[in-house]
Amino acid sequence: MNEALLRELTPSVLAVLVRRGADFAAAEDAVQEALVEAVRVWPSESPRDPKGWLVTVAWRKFLDAARSDAARRRRESPPEEPPAAPNTDDTLQLYFLCAHPSLTPSSAVALTLRAVGGLTTRQIAQAYLVPEATMAQRISRAKRTVSGVRFDRPGDVATVLRVLYLVFNEGYSGELDLAAEAIRLTRVLRRAVDxxxxxxxxxxxxxxxxxxxxxxxxxxxxxxxxxxxxxxxxxxxxxxxxxxxxxxxxxxxxxxxxxxxxxxxxxxxxxxxxxxxxxxxxxxxDELCRLTPSPVVRLNRAVAVGEADGARAGLAALSDVDATVPRFTAVEAHLRERDGDLVAAARLYAEAARKAPNLAERDHLTRQAARLNAQR
Structure with a gap:
């Protein structure tokens, strides 16, 4: 079973169903059912046209679900054999849909991994270290949110890129390497948009x-x-x-x-x-500050100024940054140490350790404080 092929085909198959008028949430459910069927059938009977096979099975799954709902049945087209899957790739539209501004960043990331990445709810839940039921609810809410969004409107590439960068920065946890997955998805996006x-x-x-x-x-x-x-x-x-x-x-x-x-x-x-x-x-x-006046960018610039022009220059640059920015205290500790103020640096390293966002960073900053205290 070529799992990589299934994941690669998932977004384009989903896009075909949505283009044909299927509700996004229902289409995504149908595609997931088709993937399960592929896992069962393909090892013994590999199709000549994998994408066409998935489109056909997913469309039939969608129609079966539609017919079971009396209200929806009146709105759906008769269950006739659909046309062949088009050669056009609507994957890009799925990126835009999953990065819709009405979604929270965490929901946008989860929906992107599910609909575009072809990952299971269990895989996504393990990556985020939350119960599968919790992640299922998050994805369901996200699907309902975008279900009424038209699929033919131009999207914002910048928003899509921010979502993919969020995925990348989640790094690695559990069995799923989110950094590698973000790279894969960005490669797909690069093929779809110049x-x-x-x-x-x-x-x-x-x-x-x-x-x-x-x-x-x-x-x-x-x-x-x-x-x-x-x-x-x-x-x-x-x-x-x-x-x-x-x-x-x-x-x-x-x-x-x-x-x-x-x-x-x-x-x-x-x-x-x-x-x-x-x-x-x-x-x-400096170029980056002109493009995006982010306090995090200015914080990182202060570090670079400290390396290029000396610690005093770095501290002067740091004075223009909001002290509440994450890792501000750790940067100040580093610059104070370079300036020779080991007492202040040790105190700041210890303070930064208490604010650290993860165990590895906390341990590192604690060791830095201990190292300086041992030199006094």
Whole structure:
């Protein structure tokens, strides 16, 4: 059974049913039933046209469900054999639908993984470490929300990219690698739409993912970028990411994901942490601030300024950032340490540890505080 093929075909099959007038929620249910049928039948009887087979079975499942509801039966077309599946790929419309502004970010991510990614509710629930019933309710609510949305309206690529980046940043948990899944989905999107920011996001994901193996040490301890073993970075992913980024930048339509990818590429290009081109990284952060005046971007820029121009300059840049921004205290601790104020740095590291969003980061910051306290 080719599970990868089923997942690849899922969005286009769902799009066909919706194009034919099926309600999104009912169409998604029918496609899931067709996938179950494929798992049962295909090992012994592989179809010559997998997509056509799935469309036919899913459409019949939809009609069967429609006929069982008297109210819906009056609105549905007679149960005749549908036309052949078109060659057009409506996957892009599904991305737009799943990233509808009426959905919360968590619901948009869950619906994207289910409808576009072809993942089961159980897989998504395990990835988010929530009960399957909870995730099923979340997905059901999301499907009901978008069921009345017309399928022929243009969508917002920027919203779709933000949802995919949310998926990527969930990383890995359980049996499902969400970072890898986000890369796969972004590759599909890039084939469907010619937009430099789609390429920029894909490049950014590849460049970050290339460092994954070096990010943690024994026992899952966090390894900062400067301390990572660069021999463990995936040079193939780096080369692909840089190539995609260069092609996107050549189109001279700069966007925030391209700028972020350029920063990641500069980190990837440095043979050692000491050889990082921080001056150019600051310049890219300046571009990024012009594109999106995010406090998180300004926080990261302060770190880069501290590396390029010294800790005092970094602290001056940090003074313009809202102190409530996540990881602000950890950044201040780092800059205070570089400036030689070890007492303040140790106190700030301990404070940042108490605010840490996860155990690995908390343990890392606690060790930093202990290290400085031991030097006093």
């Amino acid at each position: 937009h430099p920011e789609v390429a920029g996001l894909l490049a950014l994901m590849l460049l970050h993912h290339a460092r994954r193996a070096a990010r943690t040490g024994p026992g899952g301890s966090l390894v900062p970028l400067a301390d990572q073993d660069r021999q463990r970075w995936d040079t193939g992913l780096i080369a692909e990411g840089v190539e995609i980024l260069q092609a996107a930048l050549a189109r001279d339509r700069l966007g925030e994901f391209q700028a972020q990818a350029a920063i990641a590429a500069l980190h990837a290009d440095a043979p050692t942490a000491g050889e990082t081109d921080w001056v150019q990284i600051v310049e890219w952060y």
